Amino acid sequence: MVTGIFLLIAALFPIQRLIRQLPEGASLKPKWQVLNGLIIFFIIGYAAYTIANWQKEISSADLVVPALFFGGAVFVLLVGRLAYQTASDMKKMALLECENITDPLIGIYNRRYLDRILVEEIKRAHRYGSDLSILLLDVDFFKKINDTYGHSTGDIVLKQLGQIILDEVRETDMVARYGGEEIAIIFPETPVSKALSLAERLRRQVARADFVPPDIHSDREISLTISIGVAGLDDETTSASLLLEKADKALYAAKQAGRNRVVAWQEFMGPSSPNS
Structure with missing residues (x-):
């Protein structure tokens, strides 16, 4: 006992x-x-x-x-x-x-997780007939930041950008690093029109933000802009790769049109910009 x-x-x-x-x-x-x-x-x-x-x-x-x-x-x-x-x-x-x-630099999901979740979300959207949109953004002239302040400063800017994005998106949205300074955001149950509004709000928020890396030898704050491509799921889009390809083409169109803008992919019409 x-x-x-x-x-x-x-x-x-x-x-x-x-x-x-x-x-x-x-x-x-x-x-x-x-x-x-x-x-x-x-x-x-x-x-x-x-x-x-x-x-x-x-x-x-x-x-x-x-x-x-x-x-x-x-x-x-x-x-x-x-x-x-x-x-x-x-x-x-x-x-x-x-x-x-998780991407160790920005603190968002990585490309591997993005590919997996996007496939699952497409299957779910087709099964229940719900909307699905994806946003692909890229930092404008990011190479200039690296060349001017160094890659360590560029990494800090990307971390701050990631935090701004996480603060702006909804809890149901998924943010992942697509590659380099490109970031993808999945908007479940969201039509393209709503995704465009969310993307435009994010673009304006980033353009207003001041990025202040602590290690640069300058009192100047770094300002940057982003270009965004948006694509939505439809009956013709049967795979994750095709949806990403449309968002990527819309992003390319945004850069070709002068950067710092949001462009949506529209079926049969090609990319078109809500700002034009």
Whole structure:
């Protein structure tokens, strides 16, 4: 019984570590706290039983109850340790998965995740007959920033740009690095007309923003603009690659038209700009 008490005390440590790792407001946290309280209740019960029977004469048959108590303590200790180890392993797996799908520079999703999610969103849109739009943006004259201030400053500018985009888009939208300084945004259940409005708002927000890298030897703030191509899913667009190709052609048209503008791909008419 005394050994069982120490085993129950040992079981409290992994469970308390698990409770501390759970965020405030997590639905499972109160349940683990209840389990922690039950273990303390069992410890008190084990101690009371031990004191009550400390000097009593016992036979071999009387050892059944203490043996069961001891087995219960071992079980609780194993469950506590397994629960904590499982939670730790799942946390590591989640971090690893996040690293595999996140662009380390900008802090948005990477191209691999973009390709996967876009295929899934196209299937879902076709299945339910819902709208789907994609935005492809590129920083205008980004090479000039790298040549003038250096690539480290260019990286800082991209990080700040990524944060501006994340602040502007909706929770249901998905932002990913397409390549270089090109960024793609998937707009689920969004028609092209709505995507154009969102893209124009983003373009204006970036044009108004001041980018202030801390390492440049100048008091000047860096201003930049972006060009955006928008394409929407339709019956003729049956693949993710085709949808990306249309958005890319619309982006190219935006750059050819003078940059710092939004251009949409329209079926049968080619790219056309809402600003023209």
